[in-house]
Amino acid sequence: STAFTCVLKLIENYVKANSDHRIKTLSNGYLARVWTVTNDTAGSIEQLWIQSFNEENQPQSTRILVDQTSVKEPSIGILSNGAVIITYTAYDSGSAGRDGNSWGVMMSECASDLSSCNSPVVVNTDEPIGNQ
Secondary structure: OHHHHHHHHHHHHHHHHHOOEEEEEOOOOOEEEEEEEEOOOOOOOEEEEEEEEOOOOOEOOOOEEEEOOOEEEEEEEEOOOOOEEEEEEEEEOOOOOOOOOEEEEEEEEEOOOOOOEOOOEEOOOOOOOOOO
8 A cells, every 4th residue: 555655664764774784574464574673883784684564654563683793784585485584794703603704694483473583593504704
C-alpha cells in the first residue's frame, strides 16, 4: 500500500542517517531490517543487529545481536524456504573461528520469523590472507 511505502521510506531515511543498514520484505509480509551500531566511544566497533517490523513500523520480533565485532557492509537475502541470510564483512585480529587475518566475509542464517539466528560462520575460508 501507499502508506506502507511511505513508512518504509521514513525508516530507510532515518536509518541511513544513523547506521549502515539494509531492509528486505519477509515471506510473512513484514520488513526485516539489519543495521550496524557503534558500541564504543572511539566509534570504531560496529555491532550488527536484525529485527522485523510491520507496516506501522511496530517491532514484530525481538532485536537480535548477530555479531558484536567490527562489522561493515551488511547484506540481507531471503531463501526459498523463507530463511533469512545475512552476509557482512567483519574485522578479525586472529580470534578463533574467524578467517584469521584482517577483514573477512561472514554469514549468519536466521529463522523466517526472525525468532533466532545461527552463530556467524566464515564464508571466505579459501582466502585466509589479507582483506577479502
